[in-house]
Every structure is written in C-alpha cells, then in structure tokens.
Amino acid sequence: MKFSDLYSQKDVVYSFEYFPPKDPENISRTLNLIERMSQLHPDYMTVTYGAGGSTTGLTREITHYIVGELKVPSVAHLTCVGHSRSEIDKVLDSFHASGITNILALRGDPPKGQGKFVPHPEGFSCARDLAAHIHTRGDFSLAVAGYPEGHPEATSEQEELDYLKQKVESGGEIVLTQLFFENDLFLNFAEQARAAGITVPIVPGILPVASLTQLERISALCGATIPQELYTKLESYGDDKESLRAYGTEFALNQCRILLENGAPGIHFYTLNKSRQVEEIMSELKE
Secondary structure: OOHHHHHHHOOOEEEEEEOOOOOHHHHHHHHHHHHHHHOOOOOEEEEOOOHHHOOHHHHHHHHHHHHHOOOOOEEEEEEOOOOOHHHHHHHHHHHHHOOOOEEEEEOOOOOOOOOOOOOOOOOOOOHHHHHHHHHHHOOOEEEEEEOOOOOOOOOOHHHHHHHHHHHHHOOEEEEEEEEOOOHHHHHHHHHHHHHOOOOOOEEEEEOOOOOHHHHHHHHHHHOOOOOHHHHHHHHHOOOOHHHHHHHHHHHHHHHHHHHHHOOOOEEEEEOOOOOHHHHHHHHHHHO
16 A cells, blocks of 8 residues: 555545554554554554564554555554664564555654753754654655644744655655644645645544543643544533543544545544544444
8 A cells, every 4th residue: 555546546535543552462452452443444454663663563463453464455554763774674574564654754742851862973853854764774764743723843834834745755654643623723734734735634633532531631741732622522421431431532523524624634643542433433324
C-alpha cells in the first residue's frame, strides 16, 4: 500500500492507531483487540513507537501481525529520539524485512525527565530530516504529522505551515493530524495548508472520550482545547460512566460526520487500545 494510491482511490479512508503494551506479557491481549477491530475493515492500522525506540521490537511485532496475519495494511511510527542514522537504518531494515513499508515519520517527544528534545549527535533533529532520509531509500511510503492547534514549539502559524510544507516536500504523502475536539480548528488548519500550497490529503485525528479524567490528561499532554460544552456535559454525568461514555461516543460521531461532510478524506481514530466506542462510531458511519 502507498498512501498516495489509497487516498486517491477511495472517497473515505478509515484508520486506527494502537500502542504497544507497557508489559510485553500483555501482547496477546493487544493482538486479540486488534484482530477484533480488523473486522471493522479499516483501510490501515498504525502502531506507535516508544521514546528512544523503547518499543521497537513490539512495534515491529504488532505491525507485522497486522499486515502478515490479518492482511490489513499497517503503518509503523518511527521517531528520531535517541537514534543515530545507522540505528534508524537498522530499524528500517527490520521493518522492511517484516513486510512493513509504511512509516509515520515523527521527531518524537523528549524522554521522560528530559524537558527538551536533544537530537542524537549522529542522528536527526526533526521529522522533516527523518522523512527526507527515509524517502531516499525508495522502499517506504511516508505519512507526516500535522497540528491543527499548532505544535507547542512553533512560534507562529506561518512557521507551522512552512515546516509542514517542508515535511511534505521531503516525502510525506499524507498528513495525519493531532487529535482535536473543535472541528473549526481542523477546517481552518486545512484551509490554511491548502493556501500554503500543501496539496496532499490532510486526515483528521479523532479520539472518542471515555472519561473526564482521560480528557483532562490527554488535553494536558497534547495541548488540545476542550470545548466548554463538552467539559460541562461530561462533568454533569458524575459517576455515571455509561452515560458519560455514550455521550463521548456521540460527540466523536458528530465530529466525524461534520468533518466528512466538509471534505475530510477520512478519519484516523486514536483508539487508546479500546474497541467499543470506535466499533459503535464505525457502525453508524458505514450505514
């Protein structure tokens, strides 16, 4: 699968993101979840990559399982953190040998306890340079990340757009965005990107909210704005977890519908390794 081919051939593309379990002994549970969700017929699934390559083996194992056993196109995340160029090439070689030819190229967050990203002295300092390096190999199809609310380290919207365009010019065939809860943020971002000359598909990232605690934690991590309406409604449910989960599902479903009506090329779901909400949303969308 090449991203450019997939998004040119289909009107709507659905994709799911997973992360390797913290405890490798839980790998079977993760694989069982992914097998179940493969029955929703996503167009591809992505697997995240731990800081400094801490989950390299598990990322490769899960991604290989998706493409090899489930016959679903799979995408491995890859970051610059803690890697030299030669180490990046070894990771890429191992991915390729496992039949993994789709990569989401990311700079990556600093390791825990390190407040600022410090590139490896023989590595890459940003996702643009990582993407350009992978692109020179010619045997991978590349996705890059976009930030509807701006990357925390960007100093201006123009800087953000210029850099995104550079990532695309370095080989990015699609842009997968950070999660957000206000559709106007994505629609404005996509419009500005088009005006800047970015023509590749820009795919919105959606997280179905399952709890108020989860929403606050995720928002703190990625900087996503929480709409007052969403927060107030979730807060009103108190300990009624089922009603809260149902509202979170409905909110995400409405996000998806509006985005697709406004021309989004697909939806990328942040599953957080859970299935129920995505299953319910996909059932409604595919009707």
